[in-house]
Amino acid sequence: MADGGASELIMLISSLLVAGIVTALLIASWGGLANSVDIVQNQAEANSKTNAALASDPMQVSWDQPSCNLSLHIQNTGTLELLDAEIGIIANGTASTVNQTRLLGNSSTWTTGEVVELQVCPSGVTMSAGQEIIVTVVVRSEHYQGISGQYSFSEVIRLV
């Protein structure tokens, strides 16, 4: 009788331990999965709120070969504020340096509807007036729920 009671007690403790371990494993794995889904969701949401478009006349974009200066104007068409210090430009297939940025219209931040003027230099590239090239612009937004949104677009422009 006493042996039977002891073995049942051992079985009870063993079962509780196994159940506890299984429960902990299930909750931990779910927690990891939920965390991953949250990050992906936040990234998708931040990206959807990040948008930009060319505000320059694509038929008449100023290019000065001697000073390596391409003038572009980009409008924030998303709902998040964009970071004017974190812009990537690829002009005619060449990664370019953004030498200067300037907000137009007395704005202090690059919020929705505002336009930034960029002075860009695609180093080592020879281009001439009348040439049509593809410009790719990559912008990054301020943090939204801890994640920064990204957006890129390409447009054909004609140099003058």
Next chain:
Amino acid sequence: MGGSVSISALIVGTALLGIFALASLSLNNSAITATGVLEENYDEPEIRLINASEVSGVIHLNMTNAGDEPISFDQTWFSIDGTLPIRASDYHNQTTILFPGETLHMQLSGTGFTSPARIFVASMGGQSGISFS
């Protein structure tokens, strides 16, 4: 023996119920996020310049909103002959919005342009350009 199995099953069952509740909550959050993402993917405005002319330094132009969304002049920028974009609301303050289907005659004075050749408008991704007549 039977009692210990029952208690274990109760613990695991409770944990599974808890996880199911968390999954439901997460699914609900996902649906809300997806709705938000879809709402952000709005169509670009369809803005059209119909004609433009310049008389004594004043630029006259007719512009229409061919889309379904109102267009704010605060977010509308003109570029004349490829120069620095200027905000529409800085030169036109009689109205602030171009409503869907509305055609407006605008007069831009003080731009400093005489005999311009082309004007281009950009607003939140919508674009249009036209030569001066």
